[in-house]
Amino acid sequence: MSPFSSFFAVVYQAFNAIKKPASAVMGYGLPVLVVAICATAVEFDEYQHVVAKINEAARRDSQVYANLIMERLDTRFTELDMALAALRGSENRLDPPLSPQVEMSLRHYLLSRPAYSTFNVLGADGESIQWSTSDQKKTRDEPLRDFSPVPKMPYHFLGPVHYSETLGTVVLSMRVREKDSGSAGYFLGSPYRISRFLDEQELPPDYRNRDFTVIDTRSGQSLTQLLHMQGQVHPPLSARQEMVVLAPVPGYPFVVQTPVSSSRVWHTYTQQAPARWSAEVLLLVLLLLFSEFLIRRRDHEQMAHLRRLTAFNTFMAQASQCASQANDEAGLLQEICDMAIRYTHFKIALIARPDEAQWFQMLAMSGARAYLDNIAISARADLPEGQGTIGQVWRTGLPLFNVSFSKNATLAPWKERALRLGLRSNTALPIYRDGKVWAVFSVYHEKVDIFDDQLQILLKEVCINISMGLDRIYSQQLRAALLDNSLVGILLVKNRVVQMNNSYATYMLGLEPDALVGKPTEIIYAERSEFDRITEGYEQIAQNRTVRVTGVRLARSDGQMLIVDFSGVKLSDLQNDISVWTLEDVTSREVARRLYHALVNTADAVLLATNENEMCSRACQDLVRDTLFHAVWIGRVSELGQLEVLAHAGEGTEGIEQINTCLDGYCSLSPPLVVTRAWREKDVVYSNDELAEQADSPCFEFIRTNNWRAVLSAPIRRDGQIWAIMTFASPQMQVFDESSIALCKRVTSLLGHALDKLDVNRRIEGLQEQEAARARHDVLTGLPNRLALTEYLPQALARAQRQATSVAVGLIDLDGFKLVNDTYGHEAGDRLLQQLGQSLQARLRQTDYVARLGGDEFVVVFEGLTTAQAVEQVEVVLTTLHASVEKPFPVTADETATVGMTLGVALYPQDGLDAEYLLKRADKAMYHAKQNKKTREKWWFLAKDLAEEAPDAPLP
Structure with missing residues (x-):
């Protein structure tokens, strides 16, 4: 059973208990999920802590036992050394055959050492027995090749663990060799009983309850198992499925293995768990209660917001209907204010417009009129009364939403009066007429921060409907006046x-x-x-x-x-049969209808265009489609009076540049062409019979051929300056009247605004590109930085994968750079880094890449390497690259400094497939080269030559 099963059972029941809609499930489920994740992390951490604590105790006990074994082996070898020293002759040499006196001395020594049951004197070959305390049944002992020297004592040897028939038990063979400066000396050997070797009686009582197992690392044999089996040698036992800790015997090829029971870990873990589980369940309950509170409050706020949106939508619909049907301007404005109070529960609604002295006068108002008594609101920016929302909207033409009278310092002149009447927030929006701000619509509410995004959109729609209604009323009045007169x-x-x-x-x-x-x-x-x-x-x-x-x-x-x-x-x-007929000239009406149609098409054209040429060409094409114009073109007039055409459409415009043959300058024609006059006067110029006016002009034949009777030229302003002239030509005379001229102006104004917007977008895109480039380059050296490298390197690896080539990733660290900073200062160090960055970049191939990670670390990337010859190709490039530091760098006016470079190189796909992993491998290779700086032959080191290790990323 998992240690967390009980907790997840509680979580599962909590989820099953929730029977609410999807939003409520989200509200309850998120806290439960958070508590579940946090509790799982805490319990997992606590369980791991218990495991680590128990393992540490087992490791400590094992190490004590391992140290005891080491002391026993050290003592045994010391006694053998003493025996060897006692057996040397007067010439400090052990020569066969042993004299009776030496044998007697040896037997006396063995009597004082009862632990030595058998003692052999071996020849220089380590196998022939020269003398032994046991019966001489064999003349040769175990071969010397089966013995391994002890690392810390080269004259000491350990033999294999085996069953001794003479002693009737499992023993460990031990030998010491005579130290001699000449030829190899003799060996003294003695078996060590494993029962004594592994005796645990000398351990403290608390340590004896451990199930220690001693493993011979040379063969993997379990000495403990061999001792129990008494001579039956079996392969090493496989470890049981539980935790095991290891403690090496210092200086010897043995390791003590101690198992840790999972039941012991679980028992320790469960003793401490109830208090934590109670706290976690309590936290879950508290979070569920808090979620219930938040859900109820959110539902209440959503219902209030929904009611408010419904009221505003009703207001917008009624206002739209009123604006489409009203015939009286004053009645329309007053009805809008009354509906704002009636449907949306605003405290005040007003529409105001400044007089000649720039003081706002109320055109219509509704609601708490006490606030408006003797109120002073100005449109001038230099007066405090002109800093309010109404004055700012009048000047800027942009809606303004004041979330709170208390927090807006610009509303100080009206703050006290507003708060006294319970007004907390307000908004002001422009009402346009004929494309210009004509009045300001303002509403006041009793709550702060009431104008969210949806309400703002609805209020803007209301103002658009008011503007359209005013334009419609104005158009009706204008048509009536025209008909009457x-x-x-x-x-x-x-x-x-x-x-x-x-x-x-x-x-x-x-x-x-x-x-x-x-x-x-x-x-x-x-x-x-x-x-x-x-x-x-x-x-x-x-x-x-x-x-x-x-x-x-x-x-x-x-x-x-x-x-x-x-x-x-x-x-x-x-x-x-007599009748009277009146003829009303409605040609202008048709012109207006077609011009309005062209204006709509032009608006679509400028919105869809992505550049100025496309915008101008579409506008010209739309203006000759289903209108009274059969030619429209956009151009500029040079200082010499020559025409430069930017866009054109319609009859005769394909060869319009031919008109330059009859233009020598502004004053060469009398009267000048309409287009030249418009360019010179920077204003709209038209002629309802250009052909008659140019009867004596060299351009007459060109105008007659193209049938340009009525011509109008209007300037297109871009960024406040005249950018070009748009010319409209019609085959009919008397086309341009007040209405058609106004519509032509609106066309050029629309085109100018679209060009300004295009310029603004281009400037914004340019600034964004500059900021993006600045964020990806190192300020000091101008090289790509870490961010640029993280974007570039995966792309380089992807290219290499597609092209079946290799990529080399190198990490450079400067040698001696800290000394430069300490000696000459950080400014000198920065100057050196700048010069080095330029030098590195200059010596790289066009396909290579260099970036600065920070400090004195750089990364170089070499692409396009042949996989089979990648190492050779990299070495050629690196040899050239090292020239960057072979000459001293001037760091002050009269001083130079020298630094070196160390480089670690990792290859794709040979060393790894992942960019981050390749950088890690290159870093390890660089540090390896750093550590071997004095003995290395090259200033770089390849990651493939590093010691084998478990890769962090899959290798091919």
């Missing part, structure tokens, strides 16, 4: 023959005042189908006495088309 043509007709007409009728048709009298009306229509339309009107006039036929196309004497609305009234003289 416009002149119309009048025809008195009998039997479809003109009996009388006013002068304006013939003027409209381009005829002499009496040219129509006595003529059939059929001659004024552009097509037979238009004449038939009026014939149907005669049938209606016979029944209803009045008729109106709109959009009738007439033909002027100069060939141009005139569009009029006919209104007919039958006179009371039924016998003579």
Whole structure:
């Protein structure tokens, strides 16, 4: 059973108990998940702590036993050394055969050492027995090759562990060799009983309850197991599935192995767990209670927000309907303010506009009027009364949302009055008319920070609807004024023959005042189908006495088309069939309709365009589509009066540069062309009959060929300056009136604003690119920094994988750089790093890469290496690269300094596949080269030559 199973059971039950919607499940589930993760981490850490503590105790006990074994072996070898010294002759040499006196001395020594059951004197070959305390049944002992020297005592040897038939037990063979400066001396050997070797009785009582196992690391044999088996040698036993700690016997090829029972770990862990588990369950309960509180509060806030949004949406819908139907400006503004109070529960709603003295006057207001009594609000920026939200919005044309009167210092003149009436926040939004700020709409609320993003969007939509309603009312008023004051043509007709007409009728048709009298009306229509339309009107006039036929196309004497609305009234003289017809010129209406259509198309064009050429070309193409213009172009006029065309569309514009052949300068033509006058005067210039005005001009033939009768040129301003001129050309005269001129201005203004926005976007993109480059380059050396390297290196490895090539990653550390800083100062060190960075970059190949990690560490990357010859290719490059530090660096005006370089190199894919792992391998190789600086042959070291280790990343 897992130590955390009980805790996860509680968590599982808690999740099963939750039966709420998805949002509630998220609210409860997140705290439970957090507690589960934290508790799991705590319990895991505590369990590991118990494991480490028990393992440490076992390791300590094992080491005590290992040290006891070491002392026994050391004592045994010391006694053998003493025996060897006692057996030497007067010439300090042991020569066979042993004399009786030496044998007697040896036997006396052995009697004083009862632990030596057997004692052999061996020859120089380490195998032939020269003398032994046991019966001489064999003349040769175990071969010397089976013995291994003790590292700390080269004249001491340990033999294999085996079963001795003479002694009837498992023994460890031990030998010492005679120390002699000449040829090899003799050996003294004696077996060591394993039972004494492994005796645990000398250990403290607390240590004897351990299940120690002594392993011979030379063969992997368990000495403890061999002792129990008494001669039956088996392979090493496999470790049981539990924790084991090891303690080496210092100086000897033995290790003490002690198992740690998992039940003991679990018992220790569970003794300390209940207190923690109680705290974790308590924390879970507290978090669930806190989550319940947060969910309830959030639900309450969401319901309040939903009600507020519903009210605002109702307000916006009502305001939109009111703006689309209102016919009176004052009534529209007052109704908007009343609806703001009625639907959204604002405390105050007002619409104000500054007078000539720049003091705001209320056009409409509703709500707590006491706040507005004798209030002073200015549009001037130099007055305190002009620093409020209304004044700022008037000047900037941007909405402003004040979250709190208490926190906004600019509202100090009105703060006390607002707080006294319970006003805590307000907003002001611009109302536009004809593209300019015309008034300011402001509302006040009793709560702070009430205007969230959704409410801001709704209020902006309301102001857009108000602006559209005002524009609609203004358009209606303008049309009414034009109709009331416009002149119309009048025809008195009998039997479809003109009996009388006013002068304006013939003027409209381009005829002499009496040219129509006595003529059939059929001659004024552009097509037979238009004449038939009026014939149907005669049938209606016979029944209803009045008729109106709109959009009738007439033909002027100069060939141009005139569009009029006919209104007919039958006179009371039924016998003579006489009727009166009024002709209302509506050509401008058609022009306006088509211009509005072009304006919408132009807006779409500038929004979709991504550069100025595309923007200008689309605008020109849209302006000649379904309009009265058959040519539109954008250009500049040089100081010599030559035309430079930037974009064009329509008839005759393909060869428009030919006009330069008849232009020598601004003053060469009298009068000058419309485009040159607009460029010079920096304003809109037009001619409703450019062909007649240029009758004596060298450009006359060009204008006549392209049929440019009416021409208008308007400047396009970019960043406040005239950037180009847009020219509109029409084959008809008298095209440009007040409405069409205003629409043309709006087209150029729209295009100018779009170009300004394009410039701003380009500047922003440029600044972003600069900031991105600055963030990826080292300030001191100008080299790529660590961030740039982390982005570049994975891409380089991906390229190498695709191309089946190798990449070398090298980590450079300077030798002696600290001495430069200590001797000459950090400024000198910085100067050296700058020079070194330039030198490294200059000596690298075009495909190579160098970056500074920080301090005196650099990284170089070599791409495009052949996998089979990668090492050789890298060495060639590194030989060239070392020239960067072979000459001293000037660090002051009259002093130089010298540094060296140490480099570690890791190869992809030979040393690893991961960028981070390759850098780690290169770092290890560099430090290896640093450690062997005095003996190394090269200033670099390859990671592949490092000692084998478990890789951190998969290798190929």
